[in-house]
Amino acid sequence: MSEPILSLEAVETDIAQYHILKGVSLSVPRGQVTMLLGRNGVGKTTTMRTIMGLLRNKAGQIRFDGAEISGELASSRCRAGIGFVPEDMGIFSALTVEENMILAAVSGAPDRARLDWLFTVFPPLKTFWKAPAGTLSGGQKQMLSIARAMIEDRKLYLIDEPTKGLAPAIVSTMVGALRELKRQGASILMVEQNFAVARALGDHCVVMDDGRATWSGAMADLATDHALQERLMGLSMEAG
């Protein structure tokens, strides 16, 4: 089996006086979608922000593509090949959709062919190309946030709750876009509360509880084992 694209070893992170991550160890296989699951407040978003470098881990190791990156800045991690879609979408509302995309193309001007493909995936981006991003609807902002991460090829995508609060039609679009990304061989680590989406996209799964990764394995195993779901997350995801 090839080396994982990302691995965390006993990572600990504090936010102000709170000890949030208490020794997270997990790995993200190359070319697969890894779902990060768990109840609210167990440290999923903190894990994503720590991997991205927006929070500093006070202990443990983060290895990305064979290199230790704990000491690297977020900007260096991005340039090394990590794309990030934060939970709050991180849209620059005062900038237009076009300006958001130009900014996301860190290597230079956005690639025309890639942009055309993104327009086919997310047509509203073309419609509102010159509009301030702050005027977009919630779903359109989420499309922009994901498109921004996809404007250049990344080795790993960190995507935090991309379907949160979205209408079913938009969720379907998101799932389609992420499937396409997966088909292209991208490695993805994704936080998702919608278990149906997690089951549809995930190959691999890590469950967190109280600042630690408490279980990891095949998504299919968790999806079919209701007793395991009960034990790990406190309820069966059958209804999801």
Added chain:
Amino acid sequence: MSAAPDHTPTFAKHSITDRIGQAAPYLLVPVLILAGFIAIGAPTSWLTLTVSGLAMGMMIFIMASGLTLVFGLMDIINFGHGAFISLGAFVGVSVLFGLGGWTDAASLPLNIAAILLAILAAMLLTGALAWAFERVIVRPVYGSHLKQILITVGALIVIEEAIHVIWGGEETFLNRPNALRGAVTFAGAALEKYRILAVVVGLAIFFGLRLVLQRTKIGLIVRAGVENPDMVEALGYRLRLVFVGVFIAGSALAGLGGVMWALYEQVITAGMGENMMVLIFIVVIIGGLGSVEGAFVGALLVGLLQNYVAFLEPKLALVSNIGLMTVILLWRPQGMMTVAKGS
């Protein structure tokens, strides 16, 4: 795969009141000029005062533009900004004294060249000092406004004292370059040549800053960084370097403003920058923190109002700008032009 449902946008119909509300800050300047015309009555006096007010406003804008960017992007309250104004003035005036042959010659190109060299020297030195200032004074106090105020006020005092040590404690008087002395007559009104130059320089700085902020990638990074610095970092940009660049550029603009103000007042002191800080803070606050356009409109309002009131009711001149700030903050507590702020 499924594609997102596309929607043809339906644009809201804004009423006339809404449209006027959005453009109101820009309209305040012509409205004030018109009000000045009605109050003053004499067209020649009004024209002279208007050009004088615009020139003063432009120079205040040059000094305030850097501070508003530093405030908006870095969330730094830098009282030391005044020291860069004073230092810029002393460096610039020293260069002008050194180029006495050029400034005394009755040649506009030579006079302008001397001023440009003075500005260049002032901007280089204040920019270099700003680099050290950011590293030593500002960097340890990011995130703490109280500490920022205390340490930058302390740094202001130290730099002022250093100016006393280097250039002496007395006021330094200077003459404007030969071709910029006196006035031209237009429509019966005497318009000082130097004030016309100040208006031209102020406009050039304003449109230059707008061009950089609106049309370049570095401008995009700065605007995005004001709103959500974490996300700019996550998109691959070293925002700290941008911060330092903005701090240096903002301080260099203060140096430029110091040279322009020195030539306007024709006297410089170590405390001149500190004295200007009240007006500059008024401009930055009423304009909206971080807004270059807001600082521009705010500076013009301050310059025009001060000149009109000084002519009409001299006793009220000192409080006119505080009154202006009060009225504007009652109308728009965040300032005339707010800048989107995220995390």
